[in-house]
Amino acid sequence: MKQEYLQHIEEFLMNNDIDFDKNRSLKSYTWIQRGGVVQFWIKPDSIEKIKSIVSYLYKTQINFYVVGATSNLYFQNDYHPEVVISTLRINKIAINKDYVVAECGALSSKLSVECIKNNIEGFEGFTTIPGTIGAAVCNNSSCFNSCIDELIDHIEVITKNGCINLNKNDLNYKRRSSIFKRKEIEGVILRVFLKKQIALNPELLIKNTEKFKYYRKKYQEKPQHNLGSVFAEIELKNTLQIMIWKMFKKLLKIIHIKKDKQLKLNKQLFFIIHGKFKMSYYVSDFSFNCFVWKDNKADVMFFKYKSFIERISKKTELEIEIVDRNYFKQYK
Numbered sequence: 001m002k003q004e005y006l007q008h009i010e011e012f013l014m015n016n017d018i019d020f021d022k023n024r025s026l027k028s029y030t031w032i033q034r035g036g037v038v039q040f041w042i043k044p045d046s047i048e049k050i051k052s053i054v055s056y057l058y059k060t061q062i063n064f065y066v067v068g069a070t071s072n073l074y075f076q077n078d079y080h081p082e083v084v085i086s087t088l089r090i091n092k093i094a095i096n097k098d099y100v101v102a103e104c105g106a107l108s109s110k111l112s113v114e115c116i117k118n119n120i121e122g123f124e125g126f127t128t129i130p131g132t133i134g135a136a137v138c139n140n141s142s143c144f145n146s147c148i149d150e151l152i153d154h155i156e157v158i159t160k161n162g163c164i165n166l167n168k169n170d171l172n173y174k175r176r177s178s179i180f181k182r183k184e185i186e187g188v189i190l191r192v193f194l195k196k197q198i199a200l201n202p203e204l205l206i207k208n209t210e211k212f213k214y215y216r217k218k219y220q221e222k223p224q225h226n227l228g229s230v231f232a233e234i235e236l237k238n239t240l241q242i243m244i245w246k247m248f249k250k251l252l253k254i255i256h257i258k259k260d261k262q263l264k265l266n267k268q269l270f271f272i273i274h275g276k277f278k279m280s281y282y283v284s285d286f287s288f289n290c291f292v293w294k295d296n297k298a299d300v301m302f303f304k305y306k307s308f309i310e311r312i313s314k315k316t317e318l319e320i321e322i323v324d325r326n327y328f329k330q331y332k
């Protein structure tokens with residue numbers, strides 16, 4: 001049944017005027033240029049079109065991924081998904097009497113600029129974040145003083161049983177996680193309704209935005225070849241190595257070494273002290289929680305890095321999502 005429908009999907013897309021690419025390498029679409037060959041990369045350009053293709057896929061029981069900018073997804077090179085829907089072309093932003101309304105594929109950074117232009121506060125931190133607002137809702141994204149869980153009012157979602165509205169409380173937010181990220185619900189976020197809070201001091205919005213941009217440029221990894229923080233949470237064990245490393249960190253602060261130099265030295269010592277010098281090459285100078293896919297060997301190194309961090313930690317929670325053939329088994 002499923003295979004039969006998969007053959008008909010092309011016909012369905014053409015009949016409904018929904019744009020798509022066929023049998024393409026995911027490397028040309030994904031943020032860190034990873035992934036196998038996707039059978040259908042679907043690019044709807046309106047809410048109506050995404051609703052119709054998603055309903056078709058639910059009805060025919062074909063598994064599909066919905067992605068924004070893929071800035072938080074690590075598609076495995078040996079995994080060849082059948083269907084991926086990109087939301088990037090569904091990206092209108094409107095400001096009405098009560099809400100800022102964004103379609104799922106609107107870039108969070110663009111939304112932020114639009115809000116600042118209209119004197120609406122709370123979005124300034126998102127000027128510097130990659131990705132779409134649909135994914136930001138799924139991930140409970142936050143950046144500097146901007147947090148999705150404080151800004152959101154409600155969302156429109158399409159599920160197997162049709163369209164529903166969900167309020168902030170229904171999303172059961174935890175750090176960088178929601179019912180969508182934890183796969184407690186199967187659905188596609190269509191529109192996001194955000195609180196419209198008029199700023200009392202419009203100049204402060206611009207000032208803060210400039211400050212955040214400066215800070216990210218100076219103290220965070222450049223956006224290419226990485227997915228931001230790998231772990232949402234890391235609680236390190238109190239081992240001798242970690243204790244020595246923490247003392248070294250304090251010492252660097254006391255002797256007033258410049259902050260960017262401090263960050264680099266901290267990282268290097270962290271890996272050297274654990275006998276992982278080679279690994280340190282793939283990790284950002286700014287944080288040991290940011291892995292950089294610098295070359296083809298990075299894929300093997302990433303899994304070594306992941307188990308190393310998990311081994312030296314009391315508790316970790318992955319922030320990025322690894323997409324392989326087990327992905328759909330996560331749905332509860």
Ligand SMILES: Cc1cc2nc3c(=O)[nH]c(=O)nc-3n(C[C@H](O)[C@H](O)[C@H](O)COP(=O)(O)OP(=O)(O)OC[C@H]3O[C@@H](n4cnc5c(N)ncnc54)[C@H](O)[C@@H]3O)c2cc1C
Nearest residue numbers: 068069070071072131132134135136141142189223227228
């Ligand atoms: C350099 C860099 C810096 C970053 N800094 C931060 C930061 O400061 N704070 C922060 O919170 N994050 C940060 N991130 C992570 C990332 O930018 C955010 O998580 C962002 O929200 C992901 O958006 P995306 O469109 O790329 O999502 P994708 O990676 O495409 O998708 C992420 C998840 O959202 C789901 N999804 C996407 N669209 C929908 C939809 N319409 N309906 C349902 N589910 C959907 C996907 O299925 C997937 O599970 C950073 C990433 C990078 C690369």
